Amino acid sequence: MGDGGDDGRLAARAAAGDAGWSTRDRFRLPPGVIYLDGNSLGALPVAVPPAVADAVEIQWGADLIASWNTHGWWLAPGRVGDRIAGLLGAEPGQLVVTDSTSIDLFKAVIAGARLRPQGRAVVVDPDSFPTDLYMVTAAAELVGLEVRSQAPGRPLAPDTAVALFSHVDFRTGELHDLPAVTAAVHDAGAVVVWDLAHSAGVHPVDLDANQVDLAVGCSYKYLNGGPGAPAFIYAARRHHARLDQPLPGWHGHDRPFAMTPGYVAAPGIDRLRTGTPPMLSLLALEAALAAFDGVPMTAVRERALSLSGLLIDAVDDWCGGEVEVVTPRDPARRSAQVALRHPHAYEVVRALAAAGVVGDYREPDLIRLGAAPLYVTHSDVLRAVRVLADVLSGRQWRNPDFSARNLVT
Numbered sequence: 402m403g404d405g406g407d408d409g410r411l412a413a414r415a416a417a418g419d420a421g422w423s424t425r426d427r428f429r430l431p432p433g434v435i436y437l438d439g440n441s442l443g444a445l446p447v448a449v450p451p452a453v454a455d456a457v458e459i460q461w462g463a464d465l466i467a468s469w470n471t472h473g474w475w476l477a478p479g480r481v482g483d484r485i486a487g488l489l490g491a492e493p494g495q496l497v498v499t500d501s502t503s504i505d506l507f508k509a510v511i512a513g514a515r516l517r518p519q520g521r522a523v524v525v526d527p528d529s530f531p532t533d534l535y536m537v538t539a540a541a542e543l544v545g546l547e548v549r550s551q552a553p554g555r556p557l558a559p560d561t562a563v564a565l566f567s568h569v570d571f572r573t574g575e576l577h578d579l580p581a582v583t584a585a586v587h588d589a590g591a592v593v594v595w596d597l598a599h600s601a602g603v604h605p606v607d608l609d610a611n612q613v614d615l616a617v618g619c620s621y622k623y624l625n626g627g628p629g630a631p632a633f634i635y636a637a638r639r640h641h642a643r644l645d646q647p648l649p650g651w652h653g654h655d656r657p658f659a660m661t662p663g664y665v666a667a668p669g670i671d672r673l674r675t676g677t678p679p680m681l682s683l684l685a686l687e688a689a690l691a692a693f694d695g696v697p698m699t700a701v702r703e704r705a706l707s708l709s710g711l712l713i714d715a716v717d718d719w720c721g722g723e724v725e726v727v728t729p730r731d732p733a734r735r736s737a738q739v740a741l742r743h744p745h746a747y748e749v750v751r752a753l754a755a756a757g758v759v760g761d762y763r764e765p766d767l768i769r770l771g772a773a774p775l776y777v778t779h780s781d782v783l784r785a786v787r788v789l790a791d792v793l794s795g796r797q798w799r800n801p802d803f804s805a806r807n808l809v810t
């Protein structure tokens with residue numbers, strides 16, 4: 402049993418949790434929908450449509466190419482990067498928004514390996530998101546390193562050059578101990594790369610204080626940048642002078658408009674840029690980040706734990722043991738996402754969506770429900786678990802309409 406006890410206690414907890422929290426108004430969500438998939442694609446911030454209209458009509462439509470100067474397009478990757486750095490506990494000048502997370506992973510792993518030329522192996526958690534595994538394998542092959550599969554927290558061999566871990570496990574929602582794991586990687590003489598896809602915008606992370614070397618992450622999840630929004634890459638300032646990334650394009654050049662044939666890397670974080678950024682998406686992301694204005698990340702973290710804790714307790718109380726809570730219950734080891742195991746998880750997720758509760762499914766049997774703290778309320782969480790309990794007890798998931806797999810699951 403959860404600590405929520407009877408329904409009244411859960412309702413009182415929900416009311417207390419929602420009192421005085423107002424960032425929900427910074428988002429536009431369809432009426433009647435409880436959106437618990439911000440861990441995949443964040444909701445639309447109200448600031449985005451007018452910003453995109455301005456970017457299209459005024460900046461592109463009227464001002465045309467002058468906008469690279471007059472609207473600060475050229476500097477946007479670093480400017481937006483500094484805003485994200487602020488959410489991740491990093492001083493300005495150490496993070497740029499560029500490319501996709503997959504490509505940034507490739508850059509970070511190779512740049513990290515080149516910081517430790519005497520190293521012979523790349524360590525990666527086998528439970529990582531598949532793109533991390535694919536990119537590490539390709540990167541290691543190119544630079545002649547062995548790939549070792551190892552969960553975070555296990556001791557590393559002294560010949561490790563670089564280790565790549567995810568702060569939050571994309572399946573289970575488990576939060577790894579970033580400070581301790583980073584320190585252990587350093588003790589082995591290696592460089593750490595963190596994938597922050599599932600913690601940026603929901604956890605303070607404290608990149609600088611934790612001495613993280615390199616980090617990457619998506620901006621379309623809890624940062625709400627929109628579908629295909631460009632990713633971010635962080636490199637600690639102490640590494641900049643020696644940072645040698647494998648995709649040196651002209652946007653990372655020291656003097657891009659000198660148009661010289663030889664590559665000279667920009668002195669700072671700009672050396673991690675490659676080519677022309679997707680400006681409309683980047684400007685949409687910049688507008689989206691206003692949803693975090695005035696909200697300390699410690700408060701976001703606290704609210705994430707409160708929401709996911711309430712969700713777990715309501716599942717315990719109302720779902721009659723029909724699903725297994727896979728996410729760790731220990732608050733130190735979880736974040737905003739709760740994963741539930743059910744043998745017909747795909748059908749359950751489809752039945753939930755038909756009833757207005759949007760979560761998602763991961764192979765082979767996981768229902769993922771992400772309570773994005775800026776726009777999900779505690780009362781949303783309770784209503785969603787009520788719907789889940791009905792779907793399970795009424796066997797609504799048995800409807801044959803819910804078993805045909807969509808292209809995107």
Ligand SMILES: Cc1ncc(COP(=O)(O)O)c(C=O)c1O
Nearest residue numbers: 501502503530532571596598619
């Ligand atoms: C942990 C993690 N890394 C990377 C990605 C995706 O990278 P990309 O934006 O290149 O598709 C995801 C997508 O969900 C993810 O969960």
